[in-house]
Amino acid sequence: MRVVVGIKWVPNTQAVRFDPETGTLIRRGVPSIVNPHDLPAVELSLRLRDEVGGEVIAIAMAPPPASKGLEFVLGMGVDRAILITDRVYAGADTLATSYVLARAIQKINAEIGDVDLVVFGQETIDSSTAHIPAQVASWLELPYIYYVKEATVVGNGRVRVVRELENYLEEYELELPAVLGVAIRALKPRPVSLSMKLRTKFEKRLITWTNNDLKLDPRCTGLKGSPTIVAKTIDMPEVPRRREVFKARDAREAAKWIVAKMLADEKTRELLYRSLWGGRG
Amino acid sequence: MSSKIECDKLCPEWPCEQPEEFRNVWVIVEAEEGRLSEPSLQMLTPGRKISDKLGEKLVGVLVGYGVSHLAEEVIKYGADEVIVVDSEAFKTYYPRVYALAVVELARRYKPSVIFIAGTKRGREFAPYVANTLRAGITADCTDFDVDVNSRDVLLIRPPFAAILLAFIKTPFRRPQIGTARPNVFPVPVRDESRRGEVIFEKVKVATENKMRLVSRKEIARMEVSVEKAEVIVSGGKGVGGPEGFKILERLAELLGGTVGGSRKAVDAGWISEDRQVGQTGKSVKPILYIAVGISGAAQHMIGVREAIRVIAVNIDPEAPIFNQADYSVIGDYREVIPALIEELEILKARGPDAAKEYMEWLKTLET
Ligand SMILES: Cc1cc2nc3c(=O)[nH]c(=O)nc-3n(C[C@H](O)[C@H](O)[C@H](O)COP(=O)(O)OP(=O)(O)OC[C@H]3O[C@@H](n4cnc5c(N)ncnc54)[C@H](O)[C@@H]3O)c2cc1C
Ligand SMILES: Nc1ncnc2c1ncn2[C@@H]1O[C@H](COP(=O)(O)O)[C@@H](O)[C@H]1O
Numbered sequence: 001m002r003v004v005v006g007i008k009w010v011p012n013t014q015a016v017r018f019d020p021e022t023g024t025l026i027r028r029g030v031p032s033i034v035n036p037h038d039l040p041a042v043e044l045s046l047r048l049r050d051e052v053g054g055e056v057i058a059i060a061m062a063p064p065p066a067s068k069g070l071e072f073v074l075g076m077g078v079d080r081a082i083l084i085t086d087r088v089y090a091g092a093d094t095l096a097t098s099y100v101l102a103r104a105i106q107k108i109n110a111e112i113g114d115v116d117l118v119v120f121g122q123e124t125i126d127s128s129t130a131h132i133p134a135q136v137a138s139w140l141e142l143p144y145i146y147y148v149k150e151a152t153v154v155g156n157g158r159v160r161v162v163r164e165l166e167n168y169l170e171e172y173e174l175e176l177p178a179v180l181g182v183a184i185r186a187l188k189p190r191p192v193s194l195s196m197k198l199r200t201k202f203e204k205r206l207i208t209w210t211n212n213d214l215k216l217d218p219r220c221t222g223l224k225g226s227p228t229i230v231a232k233t234i235d236m237p238e239v240p241r242r243r244e245v246f247k248a249r250d251a252r253e254a255a256k257w258i259v260a261k262m263l264a265d266e267k268t269r270e271l272l273y274r275s276l277w278g279g280r281g
Numbered sequence: 282m283s284s285k286i287e288c289d290k291l292c293p294e295w296p297c298e299q300p301e302e303f304r305n306v307w308v309i310v311e312a313e314e315g316r317l318s319e320p321s322l323q324m325l326t327p328g329r330k331i332s333d334k335l336g337e338k339l340v341g342v343l344v345g346y347g348v349s350h351l352a353e354e355v356i357k358y359g360a361d362e363v364i365v366v367d368s369e370a371f372k373t374y375y376p377r378v379y380a381l382a383v384v385e386l387a388r389r390y391k392p393s394v395i396f397i398a399g400t401k402r403g404r405e406f407a408p409y410v411a412n413t414l415r416a417g418i419t420a421d422c423t424d425f426d427v428d429v430n431s432r433d434v435l436l437i438r439p440p441f442a443a444i445l446l447a448f449i450k451t452p453f454r455r456p457q458i459g460t461a462r463p464n465v466f467p468v469p470v471r472d473e474s475r476r477g478e479v480i481f482e483k484v485k486v487a488t489e490n491k492m493r494l495v496s497r498k499e500i501a502r503m504e505v506s507v508e509k510a511e512v513i514v515s516g517g518k519g520v521g522g523p524e525g526f527k528i529l530e531r532l533a534e535l536l537g538g539t540v541g542g543s544r545k546a547v548d549a550g551w552i553s554e555d556r557q558v559g560q561t562g563k564s565v566k567p568i569l570y571i572a573v574g575i576s577g578a579a580q581h582m583i584g585v586r587e588a589i590r591v592i593a594v595n596i597d598p599e600a601p602i603f604n605q606a607d608y609s610v611i612g613d614y615r616e617v618i619p620a621l622i623e624e625l626e627i628l629k630a631r632g633p634d635a636a637k638e639y640m641e642w643l644k645t646l647e648t
Contacts, residue, residue: 093417094408095411095415095417095418123561127440127441128421128440128560129408129418129421130404130420131408131411131412131418133408134376134380134405135409135411135412137409138409138412138413143377143489143492144377145376145405146376147401160495164500165401165402167499167502168497168499168500169497169498170496171495171496172493172495173492173493174491174492175490175492178492184561185548217293219291219292219293220293226417227295227417227451227453227454228417228419228436228449228450228451229450229451229452230447230448231428231448231449231450232447233448234445235444236444236445239586241605241607242606242608243603243604243605243606243607243609244607244608245603245610245611246608246609246610248612250616251612251613251616251617251619251620252624254594254612254617254620255617255620255621255623255624256624257608257610257646258592258608258610258621259624259625259628259639260640260642260643261592261607261643262569264639264640264643265590265607267568267589267590268569268589268590271511271512271568271569272536273633275512275536275538276535276629277629277632277633279633
């Protein structure tokens with residue numbers, strides 16, 4: 001079984017800024033990590049491989065420093081990794097990203113061997129769109145499902161998955177090849193092991209593909225291949241709040257003040273009357 | 282007006298179409314168990330606003346099985362017109378089948394805008410719709426507007442940790458597709474007297490032969506959901522453990538509400554994932570949100586924007602939550618919350634007449 005898992009190299013900070021001129025993310029000086037929500041996807045891929053044999057190939061479309069992220073998942077036990085990187089891929093929205101990833105998967109099919117399963121995280125911490133799995137499935141015309149918590153290979157080229165919606169737990173069977181989006185917190189990712197990391201170093205398990213390899217029309221990639229553009233960004237407008245902070249002498253007084261405020265405030269008074277006495281204020 | 286699209290500059294994978302060939306604002310309305318889903322009705326609110334700004338019709342699109350009788354309802358909630366596809370082919374939901382039905386309708390009617398509720402299903406099928414049409418899609422919008430010059434729709438979303446708002450447009454592609462999380466917009470007021478046209482359509486979508494639903498069972502969720510609660514007592518890392526949440530539950534019960542939590546509380550396993558409030562959790566709209574041991578990170582607070590009042594209890598005088606709450610007290614919740622429960626119980630026992638004393642006491646504080 002050959003599993004391809006997509007990982008994204010994301011800035012690890014909550015103070016990321018946009019360049020207001022270009023509307024693009026300023027990555028300089030910001031430490032990056034593998035998108036944490038992709039690690040359960042890596043774990044799921046590794047478990048399937050451990051169960052039925054085969055290999056897991058991690059792919060990331062990203063600038064060259066993302067090789068660090070691919071080394072990280074190689075350290076978790078991924079068999080090989082492909083960094084897909086080229087200037088013409090820069091500034092891609094999810095459609096243009098999914099296009100490159102889908103074409104890379106087709107190249108893996110052609111040159112390395114047939115891909116049985118494509119696995120992604122649920123969403124990224126920087127853009128959190130959850131678009132990529134469905135978009136890749138659309139380019140490749142494959143069945144797909146989101147919010148997967150468990151997956152098992154059930155023989156004759158099928159995978160059985162459990163997924164959770166708001167109010168339902170569902171079980172599906174998908175014919176391979178298929179695409180899965182793995183739920184946040186679905187599985188606890190295994191740690192990086194030192195021996196795996198060393199294996200990475202010596203066996204050159206990480207390769208790079210540029211557009212010389214993929215030969216995609218530059219009108220379809222990066223900023224040019226992105227239908228969505230960021231017109232402008234502004235700081236998040238604040239919600240007007242009263243911001244009254246009471247410095248109470250003790251907890252009793254603090255409690256009394258909260259109750260008094262709830263009674264004095266017409267927005268909460270009726271609610272309090274209803275919950276305490278079942279009537280109106 | 283938008284300028285003419287130069288086809289040779291576009292990716293050849295995309296059909297070359299001129300934006301002015303597209304009109305009307307669509308809202309994909311989902312039905313489940315014979316009822317319209319509330320999150321998709323909520324999308325009629327921004328749908329109405331944008332269709333009015335564009336001077337175009339607001340069209341509800343209802344795809345399902347045994348859903349025809351719901352079409353009139355969609356009009357009462359604000360649509361001018363409803364396109365219904367009612368077929369046994371949609372008895373079981375499969376993302377591709379559902380998406381391709383919307384794709385076929387969109388190719389036939391050429392809407393300029395499609396809004397889809399960001400329920401889990403919506404987040405699953407919407408990008409398949411967009412990609413198959415080679416159109417742009419913007420997830421988790423918190424607002425929409427129209428650029429007065431170009432007439433492009435602005436899809437407004439908070440990227441990167443909820444500290445910014447990005448205005449996104451798709452000038453070269455139609456339809457312009459956006460999703461929004463449940464509860465970001467209110468359900469429009471139902472107007473019994475509204476009338477509009479219902480169009481019954483058929484689509485030729487292949488059945489899903491590559492996947493099948495094996496089983497489906499309802500998850501037993503206790504009490505009120507956080508989305509619906511009027512009072513939410515929400516706990517964070519500062520609550521310190523599951524025993525702390527027991528105390529919050531008592532307060533919630535007394536106020537006729539429910540408990541919620543921050544991501545750190547969910548990660549710690551103190552409260553279930555469906556109660557997480559914030560960017561990766563739920564957006565909530567209670568009358569009262571009581572944040573206990575929550576620092577007030579932007580990603581948490583974005584889920585609380587629609588709360589009418591926020592009360593915060595935090596031990597750290599510098600906690601950012603104090604700038605984002607209406608009424609705050611600095612203190613250890615392990616003392617403050619039990620005292621608050623006691624105070625409310627006393628008040629409850631004494632009856633409404635006792636309320637006056639609190640008001641008078643407040644006055645003495647102010648002087
Ligand atoms: C992409 C992304 C998405 C995210 N999505 C979400 C989301 O959906 N929801 C969410 O909540 N977070 C989300 N986060 C995480 C968010 O950034 C914060 O880390 C998180 O909200 C912090 O949780 P907290 O306030 O419970 O914990 P902390 O920030 O650790 O705060 C704990 C607070 O408890 C106080 N405290 C400690 N002891 C006591 C006591 N005895 N009494 C009273 N107060 C006490 C402390 O003073 C402190 O202010 C997201 C982050 C990212 C990057
Ligand atoms: N540039 C990328 N390279 C590889 N995988 C990606 C990339 N961007 C997103 N993904 C995958 O797609 C998932 C969803 O991402 P998103 O749609 O951006 O929220 C992520 O969790 C990753 O698994």
